[in-house]
Amino acid sequence: MNEDKYLSELLRISSYIVNNVCEKQFLEEATTIPLSDNQFSILKILNSASPFNISDIAKLLAVSNAATGKNIDKLVQNKLVRRRFRKNDRRTAKVSITQEGKTLVQKFNKIKTDKQAEVFKKYNKEEKDKFAFYLRKFVTNTLHEDSNMDLLCLQCDGFCGDVCVIKDLRGTCLKNTKEI
Secondary structure (H helix, E strand, C coil): CCHHHHHHHHHHHHHHHHHHHHHHHHHHHHCCCCCCHHHHHHHHHHHHCCCEEHHHHHHHHCCCHHHHHHHHHHHHHCCCEEEEEECCEEEEEEEEECHHHHHHHHHHHHHHHHHHHHHHCCCCHHHHHHHHHHHHHHHHHHCCCCCCHHHHHHHHCCCCHHHCHHHHHHCCCCCCCCCC
């Protein structure tokens, strides 16, 4: 197997592990409420910058307004978000996260951080620095101008701070500006 193909396969397996194994497990530990990936993405977005119009969330997730509305309905039923309609226009609603929703995202983040810290204990500082360097370089070289950096940025919740790859590419962090 050539080196590029091998690296691509390792990356695919790593992505699967993070997205479909770890993140799902962390979410199951954080709540008993069954949430889809899009529903949890909505929570993370609203936890970063809130409120949003449904259409703005749909645009970020690249799904229809109807699908986003159904996901928000479920989140409202579970008291994780609230929807407020304008008095003069019931078609336009602002969606914001509730304290219960914030608590769930915080619990998820703590579980994720604690579990990943356990994994990283197996590496020394030099290995971690090299790993971070190469991941940052990979992300920088992979992202293109047409990438949905807004969604990536809002998923981060400002965690990367001054070493944010997206901030470097775009020049701003959505955590600090509520504009899309």
